[in-house]
Amino acid sequence: MKMGCKTRKEAAITSHVFLELCEVKKYWDVEYHFNEILSSMYITAKKTKSSKTLTFIPISSFDGISIEEMKKYLILDQEHKSVHLAIVDSDLTSVYYQITDGIGDPTPESQEESIKDRRMKLDGDLRSNKKILEEAAMYGIPITINKK
DSSP states (O other): OTTOOSSHHHHHHHHHHHHIIIIISOOEEEEEEEETTTTEEEEEEESSTTSOEEEEEEEETTSOOOHHHHHHHGGGOTTTOEEEEEEEOTTOOEEEEEEETTOOOOOHHHHHHHHHHHHHHHHHHHHHTHHHHHHHHHHTOOOOOOOO
């Protein structure tokens, strides 16, 4: 709490992740820090004595987190542009997710391009099977076009 934790809950979750990294996962050089810009606690640790330092962000499974918030956490590791979310549930089950630079919401432009691509593919399939489709329609026969 003296480092800047806003709530006891945040301090407890950070302590749990810290102890899990030390005692259960046996990480090296485990240290906790407070980032004033993000106003949150984070932990750094190494998987082995000689490996690179990893950054862990402890959060509660009940706290919502947006993609924009995840992007902000990436400032904690400028060198690797990668951090680990340590999501802790009320029963102290922890799940770790690695996030890296480049994460983002699908933009409306990319969704529109995807729709156009599917329409073009469907149009191509219809054109290449035009004769079969016409004959089936004339005789009222249902058909299935196999995609190859």
